[in-house]
Amino acid sequence: MYAPxxxxxxxxxxxxxxxxxxxxxxxxxxxxxxxxxxxxxxGETLALVGESGCGKSITSLSILRLIPEPGRVVDGEIIxxxxxxxxxxxTEMRRVRGNQISMIFQEPMTSLxxxxxxxxxxxxxxxLHRGMTxxxxxxxxxxxxxxxxxxxxxxxxxxxxxxxxxxQRQRVMIAMALACDPQLLIADEPTTALDVTxxxxxxxxxSKLARDRQMATLxxxxxxxxxxGNADRVAVMYAGKIVEYAGVKQLFKNPTHxxxxxxxxxxxxxxxxxxxxxxxxxxxxxxxxxxxxxxxERCSTPCSSGGSKIPHLQEISPGHFVRCWRA
Amino acid sequence: MIPLLEIRxxxxxxxxxxxxxxxxxxxxxxxxxxxxxxxGETLGLVGESGCGKSTLGKLVLGLTPVDRGEVLYRGTDLxxxxxxxxxxxxxxxxxxxxxxxxxxxPRMTVGxxxxxxxxxxxxxxxxxxxxxxxxxxxxxxxxxxxxxxxxxxxxxxQRQRVSIARALAVEPELIIADEPVSALDLSVQxxxxxxxxxxxxxxxxxxxxxxxxxxxxxHVSDRVAVMYLGKIVExxxxxxxxxxxxxxxxxxxxNAIPQPxxxxxxxxxxxxxxxxxxxNPPSGCSFHPRCPYASEICHQQEPExxxxxxxxxxACHHSDKVGLKKP
Numbered sequence: 001m002y003a004p005x006x007x008x009x010x011x012x013x014x015x016x017x018x019x020x021x022x023x024x025x026x027x028x029x030x031x032x033x034x035x036x037x038x039x040x041x042x043g044e045t046l047a048l049v050g051e052s053g054c055g056k057s058i059t060s061l062s063i064l065r066l067i068p069e070p071g072r073v074v075d076g077e078i079i080x081x082x083x084x085x086x087x088x089x090x091t092e093m094r095r096v097r098g099n100q101i102s103m104i105f106q107e108p109m110t111s112l113x114x115x116x117x118x119x120x121x122x123x124x125x126x127x128l129h130r131g132m133t134x135x136x137x138x139x140x141x142x143x144x145x146x147x148x149x150x151x152x153x154x155x156x157x158x159x160x161x162x163x164x165x166x167x168q169r170q171r172v173m174i175a176m177a178l179a180c181d182p183q184l185l186i187a188d189e190p191t192t193a194l195d196v197t198x199x200x201x202x203x204x205x206x207s208k209l210a211r212d213r214q215m216a217t218l219x220x221x222x223x224x225x226x227x228x229g230n231a232d233r234v235a236v237m238y239a240g241k242i243v244e245y246a247g248v249k250q251l252f253k254n255p256t257h258x259x260x261x262x263x264x265x266x267x268x269x270x271x272x273x274x275x276x277x278x279x280x281x282x283x284x285x286x287x288x289x290x291x292x293x294x295x296x297e298r299c300s301t302p303c304s305s306g307g308s309k310i311p312h313l314q315e316i317s318p319g320h321f322v323r324c325w326r327a
Numbered sequence: 328m329i330p331l332l333e334i335r336x337x338x339x340x341x342x343x344x345x346x347x348x349x350x351x352x353x354x355x356x357x358x359x360x361x362x363x364x365x366x367g368e369t370l371g372l373v374g375e376s377g378c379g380k381s382t383l384g385k386l387v388l389g390l391t392p393v394d395r396g397e398v399l400y401r402g403t404d405l406x407x408x409x410x411x412x413x414x415x416x417x418x419x420x421x422x423x424x425x426x427x428x429x430x431x432x433p434r435m436t437v438g439x440x441x442x443x444x445x446x447x448x449x450x451x452x453x454x455x456x457x458x459x460x461x462x463x464x465x466x467x468x469x470x471x472x473x474x475x476x477x478x479x480x481x482x483x484x485q486r487q488r489v490s491i492a493r494a495l496a497v498e499p500e501l502i503i504a505d506e507p508v509s510a511l512d513l514s515v516q517x518x519x520x521x522x523x524x525x526x527x528x529x530x531x532x533x534x535x536x537x538x539x540x541x542x543x544x545x546h547v548s549d550r551v552a553v554m555y556l557g558k559i560v561e562x563x564x565x566x567x568x569x570x571x572x573x574x575x576x577x578x579x580x581x582n583a584i585p586q587p588x589x590x591x592x593x594x595x596x597x598x599x600x601x602x603x604x605x606x607n608p609p610s611g612c613s614f615h616p617r618c619p620y621a622s623e624i625c626h627q628q629e630p631e632x633x634x635x636x637x638x639x640x641x642a643c644h645h646s647d648k649v650g651l652k653k654p
Contacts, residue, residue: 200598
């Protein structure tokens with residue numbers, strides 16, 4: 001049975017407060033997500049940016065309560081539509097997943113079932129969450145495929161995933177994610193596996209759908225170009241922490257954390273052939289259990305306080321937060 | 328000047344089993360490609376997945392048998408040589424692959440991996456081998472202790488450094504780099520791009536640099552060749568190509584690069600349609616179904632690659648109109 005949670009307030013749709021997701025591995029504790037907070041309002045797109053292992057995907061899995069063993073959320077609150085998802089009974093959580101919050105993944109080939117026709121896969125969501133009959137669900141599935149730009153949708157319902165191109169598979173994933181008209185869409189590297197011309201099409205589709213449906217989007221990406229073109233606000237993550245958080249224009253115009261500045265500097269830009277500025281060293285996934293600033297060893301401008309303590313996230317101008325002793 | 332490498336009318340067709348009962352289909356992966364690389368030059372080869380760019384790299388190295396055409400290395404046609412005759416030439420041409428995880432033997436230490444080509448090609452006495460390995464590691468920015476470790480102990484960027492050291496071991500003149508940075512994080516990508524350039528200057532190397540990322544290609548290349556469905560559609564010096572593309576596909580690729588600058592809103596609409604199947608390429612110009620400039624002639628007649636000025640070539644009926652719409 002479908003029972004929508006009542007929308008009661010006008011505050012942000014999603015508020016993440018002090019979230020900590022740790023992995024208790026045999027070789028020790030890994031603080032994959034370490035005390036992060038952010039919020040997203042309806043219709044808004046927040047981008048989580050960072051390199052592999054920085055915790056951006058674990059953040060999204062924490063919201064859906066899908067962290068794999070040996071990881072778990074150890075602290076924090078995830079308030080979605082006035083309900084704390086972390087304290088919700090599993091049965092209720094299942095009603096939220098794929099219904100009010102849905103997710104699209106990087107690899108459309110591995111996240112679609114290869115032995116089920118795509119029409120079936122979309123219809124399943126609608127039968128489960130909306131209680132539709134099979135016939136109703138398939139009609140609705142065809143309509144969704146048309147919405148995401150797949151031509152001759154009714155005949156494509158009977159295709160298997162391997163019969164579609166990478167771009168079309170990602171469109172099917174989007175259709176599935178949108179089936180129940182979610183309030184929040186989590187898009188984890190939605191275009192990374194796609195060619196550039198197809199990437200541009202998919203990003204345009206996502207932003208149009210978000211606009212039309214007043215849907216909030218959590219966009220997870222390592223590509224600062226994609227982020228610049230599609231996000232309203234950006235959180236830059238490094239070693240499990242948010243190191244900079246600002247409006248998209250503020251962030252690109254006035255990047256303040258040395259890591260953000262380094263990332264922006266090392267993108268090859270058209271028309272510039274100089275050697276690229278680099279960030280020395282590489283992300284160290286074992287370092288973040290330490291007490292000091294996790295970026296200390298790679299930082300180009302070491303600070304006076306030596307980074308021996310973890311800097312706080314401080315507001316340097318309205319809405320622009322930076323975690324650096326020098327800010 | 329004799330080019331280091333000259334490819335003439337190279338072609339490779341794969342036979343793909345058809346559905347039961349029907350004849351095998353022909354997939355023209357590389358369809359009549361001609362290119363030249365001068366000593367010390369970097370030729371960038373760009374195109375989307377399935378366009379034949381990796382097949383072209385394999386054909387040049389003789390890793391895949393050639394159906395038609397010539398691969399001239401300093402004037403000698405490698406296609407006609409027997410495996411034994413080819414071996415000394417293999418030393419002059421090396422390859423770096425995209426995935427540094429699957430292209431290194433996990434059971435060999437880095438030292439063993441680097442020693443292997445030295446032994447096979449009898450490049451240095453056993454007593455000098457250790458110092459040669461240390462020298463190679465130093466060239467790619469790894470310390471001598473790395474020789475005793477296994478690939479899994481390294482990060483992606485460090486493994487790519489090992490792959491580069493392995494390629495350098497035989498003192499090649501030409502390195503074919505197939506997407507060498509696309510699996511790496513942004514900050515590490517910049518380090519590897521700088522390293523590739525540094526060793527090019529020091530060792531007087533030529534590169535055939537294969538990638539899908541036009542910003543990376545433009546950054547590293549002297550000249551660029553753009554490939555679409557098995558054919559070269561445009562070649563030009565890198566800076567000219569980016570300043571004034573003369574093939575609509577090149578223009579579309581340039582427009583599709585996500586720019587890390589949120590103020591560049593209202594960019595040109597992305598290219599419509601998908602990349603056609605190479606099993607069933609469109610009539611006439613294979614780009615015409617997606618081309619904003621297409622006219623009647625494009626449906627019927629395939630444009631030839633023709634010279635525009637001394638160092639540019641393009642295969643388009645409407646090359647004079649391309650680029651003028653650029654903002």
